[in-house]
Amino acid sequence: MNKISKRSKILYMLVFAFLIGAILLIFTLFKNAETWALKRVNQHIYTNGQLVSAGTIYDRNGVVLAQTVDGKRVFNPDKTIRCSTLHTVGDLSGFIATGAHYAFRSDLTGYSIIDGVYNIERHGEDGKDLHLTIDSKLCAQAYNALGNNKGTIGVLNYKTGEIICMVSAPTFDINNKPKDIDTNDSGRYDGIYLNRFLSGVFTPGSTFKIVTAASAIDNIPDIFSRTFTCTGSYKTSTGTVVCNGVHGTVNFEKALNRSCNSAFAQIAEELGNENLTATAERLGFNKRIQLDGKVNVAKSYFTLNDAVSVDRGWAGIGQYKTLANPLHMATLMGAIASNGNCPMPHILTKKTQFFNLTPSSTLRYMDITTANQLSDMLRSNVKDFYGDSKFPNLEMCGKTGTAEVAGKKPHAWFVGFSRNPNTPLAIVVVLENSGGTGIGTAVPVANKVMQAAVNSSF
């Protein structure tokens, strides 16, 4: 009998397993609390799949972009502001993943594993408020400047890292969502839920020559005393890179001014796969930027794996498989403008960076000498080639791009920044498949937005 009694202890093993399981369960609940609680089917937070019980979203000047009034979510009364801030503010159903309503839903609702949804249930409209860094008026102006183009415009304060403007087209009025938005296949609404500034990647075209130039400065000691001969194309052992003109003999700076493909293909050839890839990655290609610890930005993409010489040539001028994210390009401009480093971009003002878990980090792209040399070259582009009259009173630096896209019209790009310490703003304009050139169509748009931006409350 005593023997049988001793066998009772086998049950301790089950108790032990049960408690281990319980600890794992509690741990899993805590780990996934936010993800699970904020699922759209949670009726504590969503009504018919729409986020309703949430705090107010303000722009940097205190303009209300969205708020809850009497159990309903109400947006800014101005239609242009609604359209231009749609992707930043986000919709209520979470289609726009980088929109504040979705990305910051835990902050907006005030959810935490400790209190659960208690605060939302008790106060309803009284979630935490969000203060965004964008200037809604500036966004509306940028939206107007974009006209009928698809594409994106973003403006970054490179001293603070604040994104003061971002617009993405196509867009729609959240108060009057097109009924055919999910069925229309004319292409009008392609990627309408995508914030192209944060989630888009585009062939960079000639704007990538900035990266090739940075690599040349770092790897070819006598690059500034070199000359290149352009006959309208550059022949490699495996193919030909075609240029946009016949530039004759040009030095390094002139080659960038005129965006000479022959010269840059030649430079890329000399740099080789390893050097060019190393520079691209140091400058943020293939790397993830995250805004405010919550919003993942699409990675810019660069590769020369298995590339032959002609591929390298095309890659050096921003074609081949290369893709660039507009926000990433803006940070690159910011870094060139400020000694090689750009503060981590963000869209929440200091006021609403609730826990400040992420220390204000910096994107370190290049050393100060390279940055200043590039800055001078980009300044020369505007001053000596595009003309300062295109950007009055801005001390503008920049680079245009006309990116060839297979089977579609080219993208028109402009990336640049104001070197004036009083207006530390970087801008990126992408006119998607617009068919225009960077200099012809993107530059005027960029100027309009920059003029509005310097007069805004950055």
Added chain:
Amino acid sequence: MTGAKWLPTLILLTAFQVLSAGQVVISKDGISKQSAIIFGLYIAIEWIYTIVSSIVRKKASPALEFVAFFLTGIGLVIVASVDEKLLKTQFVAVVIGFLCYVFLLWLISSMDRAMAMRLPMGIAAIGLLIITLALATNRNGAYNWIYIGSFSIQPSELVKVAFIFVGAAALEKLQSTRSLTQYIAFAVVCIILLFLMKDLGTALVFFFTFLILAFMRSGDIRTIILVCVAAAMGAALVVLVKSDYVIRRFSTYRHIWDDMDGSGYQQTRVLIYSVSGGLFGVGIGHGKLKNIFAATEDLVFGVLCEEWGILMGIIVILCFAFIATHSIKCAIGCRYAFYTIAAVAAGGLLLFQASLNIFGVTDFLPMTGITLPFISRGGSSAISCWSLIAFIKAADNRTWLGSRYHTEVVE
């Protein structure tokens, strides 16, 4: 116990129940008289039982019963908060369960009586299962309910008690191979009948209980036979798994978010609303999970976490761990092997069933559609749970110290 050491605990328990029941008794629409009376009666039963038992069994500690009263009380409040109309039926079942507990405790206090009941219990168990199989209608894919007028009974719950009773009694008197063979035959028939009902959860619980009983008897050549039978049953389980209904449940396992509005509906909602409650809950009756099918039955752990808080979920988990460890402590040093075996089997069964439920609805284990002991709504379940703790209580030597039956043994 000398003095009334249990008094502070009972006062705390009562305070907890008054506070929680108060939230369903008093609402915006005024005071619900019926609920007030029911909870009043429930608390009165607690007090009367504790006082009487402290007089009758001076040395006994009421800790086990307190835990059972605590869990049952939570279950009653949850039933009332979801649908007050169901409270009365559930309360009546709890009272019946409590009376079964008292009766069973008396019944097995005499070994002669217990041994005499062995055969009738076994026959009744198998008879009940056969009747179920004959009369049952399909409910959620299983054929394990019978309806008598407006009452519905899940006989497999009641058979759990007989299963342990017969098993422990058979193994107590293991003088002949014949009695063991008889018991194995009984167990096999029970489990096969459950297979046929497609009641996977209960079949698993029986299987597990059988393994415990087998282990308690091990060290004997006959163990090998027991293990062989166990293996055969495992194989039978696999056959059962082939049924479509069960296959669907298993294919959802660890993939609940892939089909959160289909086969993963219940588990995903349990997780979503459990974390919605936070540590302290959204308040009794303020949850959303209660609107989902089987909220007060299989999914009750989710309702508990959502409305009462994850901390309360942890406390309930600890209660089940307590019941099992308590049964081990009682089982060691019993006067008869019957008590040892029955206590360990009952404690193990309750803990195993709680594991299947809690880890099933949270997707740690495949969901088997089994209830959480004491807390889930269900009359048969309440009766079976209360009866099972009689086995644990009976194994506690303190229960009998100074009692008539104890002196009988000493003589």
